[in-house]
Amino acid sequence: MRGIWRLALVSALAVVAFAIALVNFKTVPARECQMDAVEDASFSVEFLTPFSVDPTTHTLRVTRNGAPVTGAQVCMRADMGGMGGMSGMGISNVATETEPGVYDVPVRFEMGGYWDGTVIVATGTRKPVEIPVPIEVK
Numbered sequence: 001m002r003g004i005w006r007l008a009l010v011s012a013l014a015v016v017a018f019a020i021a022l023v024n025f026k027t028v029p030a031r032e033c034q035m036d037a038v039e040d041a042s043f044s045v046e047f048l049t050p051f052s053v054d055p056t057t058h059t060l061r062v063t064r065n066g067a068p069v070t071g072a073q074v075c076m077r078a079d080m081g082g083m084g085g086m087s088g089m090g091i092s093n094v095a096t097e098t099e100p101g102v103y104d105v106p107v108r109f110e111m112g113g114y115w116d117g118t119v120i121v122a123t124g125t126r127k128p129v130e131i132p133v134p135i136e137v138k
């Protein structure tokens with residue numbers, strides 16, 4: 001009897017751990033990165049960190065007509081899908097502003113190669129803007 005209860009407990013814990021893992025996995029493509037967005041050539045983004053597998057956080061500067069975009073909700077996603085790429089390999093996260101127009105986003109390019117990146121900028125006053133960023137990770 002004891003053995004069965006232990007087994008039941010271990011099974012229950014496994015189910016809970018699995019459920020937590022599943023929930024965490026599902027929240028990885030941050031909601032903010034799924035926003036319906038439009039392209040707008042007046043916005044641009046510049047990466048201040050190198051496209052390499054080393055950094056675990058990337059710093060980016062967001063500008064509109066050359067002026068810093070401050071107080072925005074910024075999110076970045078990148079996928080290795082596409083031509084000969086590895087479909088299903090993706091990263092995304094929400095950025096935090098560290099100085100006016102400069103945002104840190106905790107993402108790591110897990111491997112070298114071509115990543116199809118998108119930075120989404122929501123200022124709240126207009127439709128969110130998406131900025132395509134082709135990324136060649138060294």
Ligand SMILES: [Cu+2]
Pocket residue numbers: 080086089111
């Ligand atoms: Cu890959």
